[in-house]
Amino acid sequence: MFTLSYTKNGAPLRHTLRQGVTLVGRSPECDLLMDNVSISRRHAVFEVSADRCAIRDLGSSNGTYRNGVVVTGVELDDGDTVTLGQLPVQVHKSLDDHLTLTDNQVMLDGDATLYRSVVQVGAAGALEASVDAGRLLTLLSDVGRLLVETDTLSEMLERVVQLVFDAVPADRCFLLLGGGDEALTPRVVRQRNSPDPTQVTISRTICDRVMTDRVALLSANAQLDPRLSAGDSIRVENLRAFMCAPLWNRNDVIGVLYSDSQDVGRFSGADLDLFTALSNYAAVAIERARLTERVLVETRRRERLQRYHSPAVVEQILSTDVEGDASFLAQERDVSVLFADLVGFTTRAEKLSPHEVAKLLNSCLASMTEAVFEQNGTLDKFIGDALLAVFGAPFDQPDHHLRAVRTAQGIRRRMEELNRDRGDDPLAVRIAINSGLAMAGDIGSPKRREYTVLGDVVNTASRMQSEVAAPGQIVIGRATFDRVRDQVSARPLGEVILSGRSDQVEVFEVDG
Numbered sequence: 001m002f003t004l005s006y007t008k009n010g011a012p013l014r015h016t017l018r019q020g021v022t023l024v025g026r027s028p029e030c031d032l033l034m035d036n037v038s039i040s041r042r043h044a045v046f047e048v049s050a051d052r053c054a055i056r057d058l059g060s061s062n063g064t065y066r067n068g069v070v071v072t073g074v075e076l077d078d079g080d081t082v083t084l085g086q087l088p089v090q091v092h093k094s095l096d097d098h099l100t101l102t103d104n105q106v107m108l109d110g111d112a113t114l115y116r117s118v119v120q121v122g123a124a125g126a127l128e129a130s131v132d133a134g135r136l137l138t139l140l141s142d143v144g145r146l147l148v149e150t151d152t153l154s155e156m157l158e159r160v161v162q163l164v165f166d167a168v169p170a171d172r173c174f175l176l177l178g179g180g181d182e183a184l185t186p187r188v189v190r191q192r193n194s195p196d197p198t199q200v201t202i203s204r205t206i207c208d209r210v211m212t213d214r215v216a217l218l219s220a221n222a223q224l225d226p227r228l229s230a231g232d233s234i235r236v237e238n239l240r241a242f243m244c245a246p247l248w249n250r251n252d253v254i255g256v257l258y259s260d261s262q263d264v265g266r267f268s269g270a271d272l273d274l275f276t277a278l279s280n281y282a283a284v285a286i287e288r289a290r291l292t293e294r295v296l297v298e299t300r301r302r303e304r305l306q307r308y309h310s311p312a313v314v315e316q317i318l319s320t321d322v323e324g325d326a327s328f329l330a331q332e333r334d335v336s337v338l339f340a341d342l343v344g345f346t347t348r349a350e351k352l353s354p355h356e357v358a359k360l361l362n363s364c365l366a367s368m369t370e371a372v373f374e375q376n377g378t379l380d381k382f383i384g385d386a387l388l389a390v391f392g393a394p395f396d397q398p399d400h401h402l403r404a405v406r407t408a409q410g411i412r413r414r415m416e417e418l419n420r421d422r423g424d425d426p427l428a429v430r431i432a433i434n435s436g437l438a439m440a441g442d443i444g445s446p447k448r449r450e451y452t453v454l455g456d457v458v459n460t461a462s463r464m465q466s467e468v469a470a471p472g473q474i475v476i477g478r479a480t481f482d483r484v485r486d487q488v489s490a491r492p493l494g495e496v497i498l499s500g501r502s503d504q505v506e507v508f509e510v511d512g
Helices: 124-130 133-149 155-168 203-212 269-306 311-319 322-328 343-349 354-375 399-420 454-468 476-482
Strands: 002-008 010-015 021-026 044-048 053-057 064-065 069-071 073-076 079-083 087-093 099-102 105-108 114-117 172-177 183-191 200-203 215-225 240-249 250-259 331-342 380-382 386-391 429-444 450-454 474-477 490-495 506-508
Touching: 002 044, 010 183, 010 429, 021 331, 053 064, 053 399, 069 155, 087 183, 099 183, 105 200, 105 203, 114 269, 133 155, 155 172, 155 183, 155 250, 155 269, 172 200, 183 250, 200 203, 203 215, 203 240, 203 250, 215 269, 250 269, 331 354, 331 399, 331 454, 343 354, 354 399, 380 450, 386 399, 399 429, 399 474, 399 506, 429 454, 429 476, 450 454, 454 474, 454 476, 454 506, 474 476, 476 506
Parallel strands: 099 200, 429 474
Antiparallel strands: 002 010, 002 087, 021 044, 044 053, 053 073, 064 069, 064 079, 079 087, 105 215, 114 215, 172 183, 172 250, 215 240, 240 250, 331 386, 331 429, 380 386, 429 450, 474 506, 490 506
């Protein structure tokens, strides 16, 4: 069984995926209705069989991602993060059909019942007093390898259960995750040296007790026959010894570890102490695996952002909450657009080897990109030997006009520095800036999307660069000039007619 967990208006939500197809989107016809503006009416479908879960994008406007990578169709693993548009959803594989929490089970309290505080057992002295030194050393060594060698959450959970079988004489072991607002969900259900149990029930009361009181228990319990009245005796043949401990990490309980045996006298006090210590270490390992997966998702997201934005803008994006990702939806924004093009590069490239062309181009574009990032601009794209940058998106920049001009001046200075070592073979760049309203956001097909700007303001800037700007010159449109005239020296070049435009455009040249 697979479940989805996500957050809506700050409240955690959970949805169990049935076997078959589940349609997700904003349309009322969807099986899972998600009211989020970044999600399409018919966004994607989850396809679930007994042990398999896959997702298929339905041509959504803002795409579907698995662990930060855009996908059209892919099989999912336990712990994956699926992002629908801009809404992250966690995928969990549960075993509710193999293990059930029930109230029809009682603990037979008596002299053989032992309690251990997870905090007290965490002290080295308590362990050394009750646990054989060899067993303890083996446990610590195995847990150390678990922390170092295992990264994925699903593998981590499987390894924890195997460590239980190695450490204590249990017949079965179950690991459940949950706590707080999240219901307990079985994640591993195992039986020693045999196939998985077909159907298991354990006491909900016992699990709740160890999580609330933060104690580990060793006792026996029995299942009540629901057909019997309260005065009838318990069916003794169902009696089992069990140990149950919370997965406790610092101040949080993230689940329970439960093992049992048909032999009522199988477990000792030393077994309980070892089992409890293992549950504490396991909680640390599980949280580490969760953190590793979150870091992986954020790293991929950061790498994607760094293709477009300066480090300062990337940090600002990552410091916002999930709703901050809505900035990448296509929307109308007031921006300044900058085009910078290397003059005569095609002719120059004819005389160079491919390796030399790549080396020269990388050097020039890297230098120009740094000038863009210095003003916290957004790198839209490289167009051959040209660069397109935008200011005022994805975040508002009231001074985006001035930032664009400062960037152009920075590019020109950097090109002059590069030319100091080129002798009589200098490089030159043409730069044009235009300001106005444009559509900015992730735009493209379901298979490939990229952050870009569209509109007449962009087309006009491109024409100004190719038809007006001379080598080494910076030209700006009237809207840009009006906003920077008190801070930048510029002279009018008059009105020009650009290809594809019926109206004339007034342009200015920036000095200095």
